[in-house]
């Protein structure tokens with residue numbers, strides 16, 4: 001057993017675990033059966049920001065050796081693959097055949113298992129819901145020793161406890177996903193600069209009805225009249241007719257996929273107030289006031305993947321992401337949250353604003369409302385009370401913080417933010433009666449599973 | 453668990469009657485620490501602090517601990533982990549100044565300072581560090597002192613004990629690399645506490661609350677060394693390089 005120091009994408013709070021890389025479901029069942037007292041947690045590509053895929057002093061199951069695509073039927077749009085396969089690899093197979101994943105997060109470098117466990121959302125949540133909604137079946141190695149095939153009709157409680165369950169219900173080893181048909185690998189994108197927060201919210205609300213994908217980048221550092229100014233973006237999969245003539249011959253070819261090589265020359269610790277303010281200003285000014293264009297899907301969905309390991313820009317102390325959702329009607333809280341952050345002087349790079357549709361699993365993050373996400377440098381003790389205060393505001397408004405991004409939530413607010421937590425815990429306890437599944441996240445937020 | 457901004461949930465304090473320890477543990481509970489064990493030579497004298505911490509929302513308890521009773525240190529570590537579960541932070545705060553321990557002192561007095569500040573600290577820390585390695589995480593905060601940077605003629609025994617403790621802590625930190633356990637060495641200057649009561653304050657003197665804030669800050673930044681006040685880092689680096697003949701003549 002190799003002991004390894006692990007962190008999430010944020011690089012904060014490193015802890016050591018025994019990392020095992022099993023080659024099949026049988027080996028996973030063996031590990032779960034002989035689990036040490038500090039338990040087991042699965043880990044995909046470690047793209048959750050905090051400690052969800054860490055288990056100090058226990059076992060971390062690296063799933064990335066389980067990476068086969070078992071079945072892909074271009075006729076009916078279903079794919080069955082191992083949980084450790086990355087969305088990047090899946091897309092490489094699916095896109096040329098005219099299929100797309102039903103939901104994608106802001107990076108391709110997550111595993112199928114990680115996408116299920118966090119019940120990830122994309123820019124199309126208002127229409128298509130979370131990733132979990134498109135899972136036709138999932139094979140779960142439950143810690144009680146059973147291998148269970150979860151389906152939306154046969155075992156909805158267990159399936160929905162597992163989607164969003166942050167690995168705490170067992171290890172997903174394989175899943176079947178219903179795909180979205182596409183005619184091209186391009187997105188018809190409309191971009192629009194907005195002057196302030198009111199205009200941003202107004203445009204976002206209107207755009208939802210007409211487009212599959214929507215998102216806005218807010219400049220969190222803008223003050224005064226420009227407070228809340230944004231670059232709003234809408235997109236739909238382009239049809240062949242919409243493509244420039246030169247791309248019509250091979251409409252499904254991928255462009256812009258390669259990342260700049262991991263850049264050792266990237267100055268570490270570049271993110272400071274001045275550089276961030278300058279970047280935001282530049283980004284905002286470079287965006288067209290209003291434009292419609294055809295862009296490669298990778299540029300639309302995964303702009304950050306163009307820079308490999310960009311988290312290093314935050315230096316040794318690392319970064320955290322604060323992502324919250326507040327219900328529609330509580331735009332006041334959204335405004336206050338932005339104001340508080342603005343005043344705190346924290347150098348937030350562009351924050352992302354999105355509208356969510358209906359709620360899903362008991363521990364899934366999305367609920368109908370506005371979600372705001374921003375990256376912040378972690379080496380700033382002064383941020384702690386500021387974010388604690390925001391937690392309180394968000395909880396009061398009936399909103400919540402996203403566990404896949406979290407690394408510092410006020411533990412006492414978890415039950416208020418996830419009112420169906422008790423129901424989730426009952427399902428979890430039935431699947432894991434001996435409390436085998438453990439993570440640093442669960443230790444940091446004791447109400448999650450209710451043990452030490 | 454520690455969170456991304458350095459807040460912790462459980463704290464073991466060795467030398468809980470120390471003024472610096474009290475200020476620090478208050479600050480940590482203010483930053484949401486919820487399980488605290490106060491280890492003190494006279495646990496009764498830590499009861500009031502425990503009560504205060506309970507009012508602030510923590511589950512706080514006391515336990516007997518004598519730095520010089522090294523034979524009991526393994527058992528103390530076991531008991532502390534039993535009561536607290538995971539220990540996120542151990543604050544090593546006990547110490548004795550031995551203000552007039554020097555050339556004129558008898559051997560027992562010399563030994564007492566070294567046994568408390570150096571031997572006792574090393575002996576108490578190791579069994580805790582070992583258990584932290586098993587749990588895969590933890591921070592050991594050690595109260596060293598600027599006095600350990602260069603032993604002064606006026607309190608060379610104390611200075612030597614802190615120099616030893618400081619070296620021990622840094623070496624331990626390196627031995628713990630990649631275990632998930634880290635060591636933070638705190639080097640305060642003159643702090644107004646009962647240890648220094650009645651002494652003439654040195655320049656840049658500070659308060660237990662300021663030291664506590666510096667420690668909380670160091671936890672958030674994952675600092676290996678915390679100078680408090682910060683300016684002492686520069687001052688001490690000058691003093692360290694002062695020629696011996698000159699240093700010896702300083703009125704310190």
Ligand SMILES: Cc1cc2nc3c(=O)[nH]c(=O)nc-3n(C[C@H](O)[C@H](O)[C@H](O)COP(=O)(O)OP(=O)(O)OC[C@H]3O[C@@H](n4cnc5c(N)ncnc54)[C@H](O)[C@@H]3O)c2cc1C
Pocket residue numbers: 009041042043044045046047048049052053063083084104105106107109110111112113114115117118119120121122165166167168170171172173304404405
């Ligand atoms: C740049 C960037 C952009 C992002 N954008 C979005 C976004 O737009 N929307 C969104 O929803 N999220 C987003 N995320 C978060 C990311 O999608 C999730 O954290 C996702 O879970 C990461 O997957 P992973 O494979 O890296 O999993 P890890 O981070 O390794 O693990 C995440 C969780 O999944 C569990 N898990 C992993 N594999 C399995 C398995 N086989 N069975 C059971 N549990 C498992 C782990 O135990 C852990 O709790 C983004 C992250 C980054 C870094």
Ligand SMILES: NC(=O)c1ccc[n+]([C@@H]2O[C@H](COP(=O)([O-])OP(=O)(O)OC[C@H]3O[C@@H](n4cnc5c(N)ncnc54)[C@H](OP(=O)(O)O)[C@@H]3O)[C@@H](O)[C@H]2O)c1
Pocket residue numbers: 467468469470471472473492493494497517518519520544545546547548549568572595596597598639640641642643644645646647648
């Ligand atoms: N004050 C300063 O200027 C200063 C500067 C630099 C570093 N420091 C260091 O900071 C730490 C805390 O000091 P402080 O200023 O808070 O002083 P303090 O209030 O006097 O605290 C020191 C504590 O150590 C305890 N102690 C002494 N011998 C012990 C033993 N054998 N076993 C268990 N506990 C014992 C004492 O307990 P009792 O109550 O039982 O006596 C006392 O409460 C010390 O390590 C000190 O050397 C202080």
